[in-house]
Amino acid sequence: MASIYVHFPWCLAKCPYCDFVSYAADREDIDHSGYADAILREATARARWLERRGRSTVIESIFFGGGTPSLWEPRELGRVLGKLREIFPVTKDAEITVECNPTSLDRDRAAALLSAGVGRLSIGTQSLRAEQLRFLGRLHDPDGARRAIEGALEAGVPRVSTDLIFGLPDQSAEDARAQAEALASTGLKHLSCYQLTIEPGTQFGERRKRGLLPMADDGIVADAFLAIDEVLESRGLRHYEISNYAVPGEEARHNLAYWRGAEYVGLGVAAFGFVRTDDGSKAAAGVRYRNAVEPRRYVERTKTLRDDVLGEDDGLTMFAESLDAEALLRERIMLGLRIAEGIDLAKSGAELGIDPFTGAREKTIASLMSRGRLERDGNLLRIPRNAWLFTDDIASRLF
Ligand code: SF4
Incomplete structure (x- = not known):
């Protein structure tokens, strides 16, 4: 999707x-x-x-x-x-x-x-x-x-x-x-x-x-x-x-x-896009790109836009960033903890082809739970509503 x-x-x-x-x-x-x-x-x-x-x-x-x-x-x-x-x-x-x-x-x-x-x-x-x-x-x-x-x-x-x-x-x-x-x-x-x-x-x-x-x-x-x-x-x-x-x-x-980490094709001036570049057989990878930000330049550049590459060589992208599976997992944690349903860490790890439950992350999860900043239900992590104001800080600790 x-x-x-x-x-x-x-x-x-x-x-x-x-x-x-x-x-x-x-x-x-x-x-x-x-x-x-x-x-x-x-x-x-x-x-x-x-x-x-x-x-x-x-x-x-x-x-x-x-x-x-x-x-x-x-x-x-x-x-x-x-x-x-x-x-x-x-x-x-x-x-x-x-x-x-x-x-x-x-x-x-x-x-x-x-x-x-x-x-x-x-x-x-x-x-x-x-x-x-x-x-x-x-x-x-x-x-x-x-x-x-x-x-x-x-x-x-x-x-x-x-x-x-x-x-x-x-x-x-x-x-x-x-x-x-x-x-x-x-x-x-x-x-x-x-x-x-x-x-x-x-x-x-x-x-x-x-x-x-x-x-x-x-x-x-x-x-x-x-x-x-x-x-x-x-x-x-x-x-x-x-x-x-x-x-x-x-x-x-x-x-x-978007909060669940799905791909999006960004079109237009200054639009960001994110697409997966892996074939699903190994660890996930993706690229995030951003288009030219000045309208006249954007319109002109679409006339010579290449369709065989995506990134800074395509003529339209002004910035592109390759994301490996670890980076994608960090993003999913950051975005997934914004929503009430939270993030299923095991499911995300399986989709991205990596083990999300590292020793360090398990320790941080336990510490955040003991301070009432995180709830855990099996593999599902979510932030209790009364701690939502601290979401960015909580998520970054789980990186
Ligand atoms: S400048 Fe335009 S995009 Fe920005 S807040 Fe105002 S109406 Fe919205």
Whole structure:
């Protein structure tokens, strides 16, 4: 099982906290069809590369992320989607998601995306407070976010999710809880709740370096995380991943596959991809690649992209990293411990062709369990929910 990620690298404005590859542009200044053509050239070459290796990777989800892919003309996005179904073996019931911003989503656009074959929208609400949205540099207001959600639901999009950011300066845990509850009461069956993080290289990162950015109190942020958990769980949305909640059965299949270590073909500007390079007979190996990050260069390079190699020699990849079985296991531990179901270490080891239960790892597991940081059920390891805030540290100890 594998998935496809398509990156659309433009937004109407750059948010000050954003470290994704996205460029501010007006809708009419974007070459909608030229970018679609480039994506399809890349898709064709990547599929041929997989074919040459005798691989027929079945695709079970396609995710259009960004940037703001709801800015993309639905006709062009639909053309890409239709062709991807011809180029790759995409299952009939594949999950097809598009990330949307309230400034580029209304009922008509949701309906157009639906008729293009999209079945799931993920809407960037981020906050229901006007002053918080201004602080985050967002172009919409709370009513705009509500209208976008209502428009998607009224258009009949079967699965709609929205994002909420918490951990803003001066935000109380009670405010975070109230916003999560308000979003859940719109009838959404999936919510992503992210803590605001300040990344180097962003506008917020620069302001922080100069001491000009107010910061949230760590204790209040932890309380907000638990308050959101409590209110959403009480409304039947299961906390299935550190930042994600869903009514059972409504989990994001695309993201779950990623957290479980599945392959993904990355297409578009700055897209990451990960594919296995072993033939399954020995220890696993894979390559992670990243495409050119500048849109014009990306589009030009897809015209001469080679399909007999994958990596820095193919003309499009700007960075590639070979991953051996140990590296793949470390990634699986890091990602698998983010999800409530945890990671079956024996199963992962068997899939990757290595023994995961080294003496050192067994010792660390025992020590983490004695401190209440890890639960073990046979070969299954998971982090108890009250220790999720320490996931990165716990996972790295198991490397
Ligand atoms: S809309 Fe999203 S991708 Fe675009 S700049 Fe803001 S946070 Fe980044």
